[in-house]
Amino acid sequence: MNYQSTLENIICGLSLGTGGKKPSLLMHACCAPCSSYVLECLCGHFDITLYYYNPNIMPYDEYALRLGEFDKLLAAFPVRFEAGEYESETYRAAVRGLEGEREGGSRCAACFGLRLRRTAEKAKKEGYDWFCTTLTVGPNKKAEVINGIGASLSSEYGVNWLYSDFKKRGGYQRSIELCKKYGIYRQNYCGCRFTT
Numbered sequence: 001m002n003y004q005s006t007l008e009n010i011i012c013g014l015s016l017g018t019g020g021k022k023p024s025l026l027m028h029a030c031c032a033p034c035s036s037y038v039l040e041c042l043c044g045h046f047d048i049t050l051y052y053y054n055p056n057i058m059p060y061d062e063y064a065l066r067l068g069e070f071d072k073l074l075a076a077f078p079v080r081f082e083a084g085e086y087e088s089e090t091y092r093a094a095v096r097g098l099e100g101e102r103e104g105g106s107r108c109a110a111c112f113g114l115r116l117r118r119t120a121e122k123a124k125k126e127g128y129d130w131f132c133t134t135l136t137v138g139p140n141k142k143a144e145v146i147n148g149i150g151a152s153l154s155s156e157y158g159v160n161w162l163y164s165d166f167k168k169r170g171g172y173q174r175s176i177e178l179c180k181k182y183g184i185y186r187q188n189y190c191g192c193r194f195t196t
């Protein structure tokens with residue numbers, strides 16, 4: 001399935017609300033580099049809040065460094081930003097027993113599940129029209145796994161899931177260009193330290 005085509009079809013079908021209001025979107029933001037490209041794609045179509053919820057990132061100093069890089073993006077894009085709690089114990093519990101799995105396997109699915117569940121919960125509680133994630137920019141991030149989790153949470157919480165596979169249209173390359181443009185730090189590992 002081409003999830004990026006699905007996204008484009010969804011965007012074509014969007015309608016503005018009263019007074020030309022764009023639909024609201026809670027966007028799980030894995031990092032500033034991936035968010036740069038996704039904001040460039042979606043800012044014109046949605047009223048966006050970025051949600052940095054990534055208790056998978058180790059160590060805490062790296063988590064804080066990645067968090068601080070969002071200031072550069074927020075100076076360039078008219079969006080809101082919120083950071084969730086750094087619930088490292090919750091993450092450890094979510095992936096317990098899976099620490100030795102290869103990257104891209106079941107530990108990552110559990111990690112996506114935790115981060116997207118928190119995003120779906122928040123989207124539901126705060127009345128967002130849509131939720132999504134920037135994770136599909138990553139070349140090693142499987143779109144079918146991420147979109148499967150998102151679709152399932154959409155059914156559970158009753159909030160629309162915005163399908164994507166942002167790597168499909170050169171999104172990863174474009175994110176590198178945008179990082180150069182805005183002077184954004186690009187990390188060289190995903191987040192946890194189990195298989196690096």
Ligand code: SF4
Nearest residue numbers: 056108111190191192
């Ligand atoms: S490699 Fe990345 S996606 Fe996979 S469990 Fe670690 S932090 Fe999560």
